[in-house]
Amino acid sequence: IDISNAKVLGGLLIGGMAPFLFSAYCIRAVGDAANKMVEEVRRQFREIKGIMEGTAEADYQKCIEISTNAALKQMILPGSLAFVMPICIGFIFGAESLGGFLAGVLVSGIMMAFFQSNAGGAWDNAKKKFESGVDINGQIYYKGSDPHKAAVVGDTVGDPFKDTSGPSLNILIKLVSIVAMVIAPLIV
Numbered sequence: 001i002d003i004s005n006a007k008v009l010g011g012l013l014i015g016g017m018a019p020f021l022f023s024a025y026c027i028r029a030v031g032d033a034a035n036k037m038v039e040e041v042r043r044q045f046r047e048i049k050g051i052m053e054g055t056a057e058a059d060y061q062k063c064i065e066i067s068t069n070a071a072l073k074q075m076i077l078p079g080s081l082a083f084v085m086p087i088c089i090g091f092i093f094g095a096e097s098l099g100g101f102l103a104g105v106l107v108s109g110i111m112m113a114f115f116q117s118n119a120g121g122a123w124d125n126a127k128k129k130f131e132s133g134v135d136i137n138g139q140i141y142y143k144g145s146d147p148h149k150a151a152v153v154g155d156t157v158g159d160p161f162k163d164t165s166g167p168s169l170n171i172l173i174k175l176v177s178i179v180a181m182v183i184a185p186l187i188v
Contacts, residue, residue: 001099011089011097012016013103018085019112023165025078030160033070040066078168082175089179090187098187102180109173116166123158127151 001008040062050056090098130148133140141147 001096001103003100005096005100007093007096008100009095009123011100011102012104013100013107014085014089014097015101016108018081018101018105018176019109019169019172022078022081023112023116023169025081026075026158026165027034027160029070029074029078030164033067036066036070037063040051077174078172082172083179086176086184090183095184095187098180098184102177105176106173110167113166113169116161116169120158120160120162120166123151124162127155127158134137 003009027046041168044058044062045051048056048058051058086098086101089101127148130141130143130145130151133142134147136147
């Protein structure tokens with residue numbers, strides 16, 4: 001692979017972009033699923049009297065169904081990227097572009113996976129730290145304070161980072177590589 005070749009460089013840039021696109025779809029899928037879950041819980045609080053008092057049972061099965069359906073359906077688009085992108089790059093632009101694409105996905109994907117897993121964990125831990133108190137400019141802030149509320153908002157991004165998008169980049173790298181190896185004999 002010659003980096004001065006325009007096809008290789010183009011594949012490298014597209015490959016470097018793929019983990020960002022994949023992560024965006026994963027994070028959006030988590031957000032959409034969470035919104036559906038919140039709507040369902042609110043609906044149950046409105047319609048099933050006695051949940052808050054403990055005299056009525058919530059419909060847990062409906063929440064499990066929402067989570068399961070979202071996990072399967074919302075990941076179709078990000079998952080299909082891992083199959084479609086190397087096939088399109090390989091057959092449209094050739095083996096050199098596919099090699100550059102693989103290099104871009106690998107380098108960018110590994111760095112993003114490290115970043116997202118660590119940043120997500122840091123946001124989560126920042127929120128948890130307020131339980132024991134956080135010293136900010138000489139004043140101690142606890143759970144329920146404005147800085148804690150800001151940390152909770154940060155954690156809404158941190159959880160999908162550390163639990164979904166970061167770890168799934170490993171799968172993206174593996175799938176793209178396997179698809180590329182399978183189609184390579186057809187391209188060369």
